[in-house]
Amino acid sequence: MPRNRQEIDREDKIEEILQAAERTLRRAGYDGLSFGALASELHLARGALYWYFPTKDDLFVAAAARVFAEALSDPPHRAGHVRRITWAVEQLAILEPLSAALHDRARHSAGAAALERAIQEEMCSRLRDLLRGRIEAARLNDVADAIVVFAQGLLAMPLDQAERAARLRFLLSELVPT
Amino acid sequence: MPRNRQEIDREDKIEEILQAAERTLRRAGYDGLSFGALASELHLARGALYWYFPTKDDLFVAAAARVFAEALSDPPHRAGHVRRITWAVEQLAILEPLSAALHDRARHSAGAAALERAIQEEMCSRLRDLLRGRIEAARLNDVADAIVVFAQGLLAMPLDQAERAARLRFLLSELVPT
């Protein structure tokens, strides 16, 4: 009955595992992502998964990368900069437990650290594009960096959506000329 | 040989456990803080610790509270506001893995959430005192909140000390009149 030897090639199998891992990650977070649960969902032995992902961190990072990429795809079209930044913060706020887990694993796993940096640099570069016309060139990098740091702080604190939005509006009103 | 029945009273025993837990937390972080390791260090059975701390979260929060309190005690006397804020950020940066763990546990443990809030409110209130003479009263709360959010963001990002200081200086130069 195991239809998994040469009949399914490696990349398809990896895709299948990643889809299940992504689902588990969304539903139960990092702690809920276990090789045991995943294996039984995929009708595999626990050890078999190590053939595809040599480490829990490898599996986690690969699945998390997909979740983040999806969350940050199609930002609101032609909205003002405040609304666009608020949108990004709220998208990340939904994934906050995932961000926290990624940050935690980044201390032990080079892959996790790389993904964390990549997400933050993506945010920075989008911000610079968004603010380029609106801010003098000399301040652009500092302001973009500051907003990313601030956004990261908003996510790390136990605030609700309204508080996040209010504090973000205050910062933007201070840093970005109207 | 067990000199622990009525000979040592409860509070002293708790103090002894907390000291060991604090040491373990500083050396090995949240993951390294295990009832097993702690018990063998204290020459106790694993189960005995549950008599004093019903849950790992209870033990962790109690030990972490001491670590944070110590780290934030005696701030630099009569320094400028930039140096004092930088000092606090660096003190917390040293404990960043602990902050991350606390934030993670705050989702599952009310005690962890309470400690996290308490630390942040302590920072906020110190900041307000520090900036009170320097900022118009109407902006004081917003600026203090913003700086705390920013500081939290600095800690959540993989930056070195120089980068943290530079970004903090930029923010303060924007928010606090010289």
Added chain:
DNA sequence: ACCTGAACACCGTTCAAGT
């Protein structure tokens, strides 16, 4: 009231043995 030692149900990871 406090402690022991065993048990339970999990982990991530490894590995000999199979196909």
Added chain:
DNA sequence: ACCTGAACACCGTTCAAGT
């Protein structure tokens, strides 16, 4: 090349049994 099933060394937590 892929998979199984058992093993290893851990977890946090519970609990009957002792003092």
